[in-house]
Amino acid sequence: MVATFKLIANDKDITQTIQDNLISLEFSDKVGVQSDEMSFVVNGIFVRPAFSDTLKLSLGYIVNEELKLFECGTFSISECTIDYINNTTEVRATAVNFSSSVKIKHSKTFANTNLGAIAGVIANRNNLTAKVQNTAFNVKINHILQDNSSDIEFIYSLAYKHGFICAIKNNCLILTAKNAEMNGYKVIASKKESKNEDLPSFKLKISDCFALSITENNRIKYDACEITSHNTNSATLTRIKVGDGNNVYKIKESANKSEAELKSIATARLSELNKGGVKGSLICAGQQISAGGYLELENIGVFSITSVNHTLSSDVYSLNVEFEA
Template sequence: MVRVPNFKLIAKGKDITKTIKKELIELSFEDKEGSESDEISFRVNGIYQKPFFGDSLELWLGYGDELFKCGKFSVQTTETDYTANTTEVRATAVNFASPIKVKKSRTWQDTTLFTIVKKIADENSLSVKIAGDDFNVSSKLQDNLSDLDFLYGLCFELNYLMAVKNGAIIVTSKDARSDELGSKVTPKNKALPKNEIRLSECHTLRISSANRNVYNATILEWQDSESGKTKSIKVGSGNNAYKMRIAAPKSDAEAFKIGESKLNELQRGGINGSLECDGKEVKAGGKLKLIGVANYEDVEFSIKSVTHTLNNTTYTISVEFEG
């Protein structure tokens, strides 16, 4: 059975799918983990009226009537090629004209990560999707940073995934390597999307392993305000430890969380890979298992980015992942 690639595109509440599909050259959707904004672009034959900066777009992708929603986006740029007679539109999941990109300076004290997320979302007229356990934040300075950059940095430091997608700030805890770290600060996050791709489905599949001197522990040191003495804590086991100075934490759990996040960062990237296959719903930030791939059947990879590319006859995805 031949599956026919399909999409739906809504602009400011109006369905423009038929108009775009008739002249479509290529449509793409870039789904990214981390601070980079998701982006869609489409290139069509013909000279079209320039959409307004910030105009809203909603995109669905798939086959036939089975479509999944990619999200909401705001128009950022348009490019018209008058010699080739084509128009290209690019839009991002974050409206870069919105207040979330305005730099601010303020201090967050005696609060929690999820409370900060909810306040920033409310200030920027965004909804919130959170998963995993909340975490206490004793004191954190937002020093001339936009809400987006500050929140991403804070989540990265505390070992959480953060993104702005479909009009919502999404924050979820990463999986902890609790067996290795011995800290058990972050429980295994069952909310992360899981994906399986078989070797037989792949048009291309490449995996590289780096022989690195990987740290197996972190040692955190800070100045205790009451005693004036230097305190320290170790996360993980082994002699190859990475040492770092931190501001005085509110608790040992907070120090463990910072050390755990740093150790996860140091241990990531030993295995990197990419694949291309027929289009399907695969999400950045989720987990990937490769079926039928020798030496990697038991490895659960983290998905860094997914690029969806569609025209009127083909639909493929390119996935970058790491372990």
């Protein structure tokens, strides 16, 4: 089994050229507002690629002379560094094309709509396809202002606020619910409803890992979240509480939020407040593991994957995975 890759630049296969001169190749898969990124460093001084160029990366192995690869995504050239002393060329590319309209700031009001529909508007405005989980259309948005912010900042923050993961991969805007209750080291068994089955799940044994560490922090555990919003029409205060118990986290929202919208925000906030008490990282052989999915460590527990860094150097392919619960 030999580690390998495939790299397509503007529909042209440049794998062999890069492979013949390769020093290192990396692919960073992340959750949140940061874009996925790939980079490679090669021996020699090469002509700088155009910033309009796109790269399509696949990683994997040659097994019994058969090529077994998985696609990492399509990336836009963002940076090129030529080191004239060390005689090397480094190219970086991101899944989000930051020179496109996705970074242009807009001011727009959305009213009587839902999270899924807003994601569709953002995708259409930036010539992106959209893969939106059906539950996003059930998240009602009474009124929200995109206040002089870029589309990517706006949709990422709105998704996070309601407990969703948003990402742009392969020129596609992806929106899916986190919707998972991680309970320390305890494997989810009876709470199947708390696990978003649309998210990928991966299993590893301790023996699969070259390094593995988990840190548990002593931090405040909130039993409930109480959220309030002022109704300007009736001059009353709308109050919603999610969860039970005495340790209540209280937040205020902008005016005229519906009860359904407030419940969605409070549920997502309570989940986020109680995550991160357990954090870990591991190093293992290169394979298809995706940020945003679930990681089940045998005899330890189930965790949310926050980032995956793929590194290929010569014939060595490894992963650095970070996760939390």
